[in-house]
Structures are given as structure tokens and as C-alpha cells.
Amino acid sequence: MSTSSGLPGLRGVDHIGITVPNFEEARSFLLDVLGFEEFYRHGPYGSEDNNWMQDMLNVHPRAVIEKVQIFRAGHGPNIELFEYSAPDQRREMPKNSDWGGHHITLYVDDIDAAMDHLKAHGVRLMKGGGPAGTEGPEAGLRSCYFLTPWDMQMELISFHNGKGYEKETDRRLWDPRNPGV
DSSP, X not given: OOOOSSOTTOOOOOEEEEEOSOHHHXXXXXXXXSXXXXXXXXXXXXXXXXXXXXXXXXXXXXXXXXXXXXXXXXXXXXXXXEEEEOTTOOOSOOOTTSTTOOOEEXXXXXXXXXXXXXXXXXXXXXXXXXXXXXXXXXXXEEEEEXXXXXXXXXXXXXXXXXXXXXXXXXXXXXXXXXXXX
16 A cells, blocks of 8 residues: 555646636736636625635725636646735735745747737737756756736746656656657
């Protein structure tokens, strides 16, 4: 009998939840600029007379989830887009260096074409996309951070010949160069 110190039955990341200031602006960006596919929408959720929101979601007891919708791009995890209202809501985007800072990375086949596409849509690109490194676990990596219309950081990433560290392991579940696998 094998024992594991990890989470029993873990298969991978299902979704990433993002709260945005303007739901329709974010929805349009995911669909029209990034090319995500949309799935179901639901909400609103909240409570005027109990602490369900606090007990279930660790938010203010009078917080309201105005809208929720699921999106997906390719083989990655779903994006669960939220629009909340709450009496104690903070309204500034964290930087990567802040506690809770984050970014979502999108794998692309041609980073130059992807960067040109984002520029054509007026998206603010950070410096990046330079030449790929040739050695080490990230050999072949090219990346570029960009900001969504609500100033959340995202990243484009591409490995022309696959990730360097994967040449030494068989633990890759999905190969972007061979999506049928």
C-alpha cells in the first residue's frame, strides 16, 4: 500500500478565480482579444441576514457576488470571472511582489505574433519577448508580461523546442506542440 503526503486524488488545477471591477469589460477582453470560449454564467449571490458569504467564502458577510462566468482557452484551467460588491472591498490591483500578487500565463506558439496582436488591440505590453536562453531548465523560453484593461498582470510564454527541464522527465501531462496527447 502506497502512502502519499499530498492531497488525495489530486488531478490538477480546475480553475482560477478572478474578481474584476467591470465584468463586461473583462468578459469582452477574454473573448474578443484573448480568444477564450465562454461557458455558463450565474449569480447574484449574497445574504442580508446571515453570515453565509463570510463562512463559505471568507468575505464580508454582506458581500454580494453580482456575476460569475466560466471561460476557457485551449487545454488550460478554466477562468472563473467574478464581479463582487462588498462594504470592505479593496480596489487596487496587487503587483507580483505584493502578498497575494499573481499573474496568469498563456502559452502561445508564436510569441511575436501574439505580442503584435495585443499591441493592435491597444494592450500595454511590458518589456519582454527577447531572445530565448539556450541552457538550463528554461532553455528556449521567451515571455512577455502585459496588463489587462483592469491592470491585472498576465504573461505570454513560449518554448520553441519545449521546456528544457522536460527533456529529463516524463511528468508532462500536456505537450503544447502535440495537443492530442
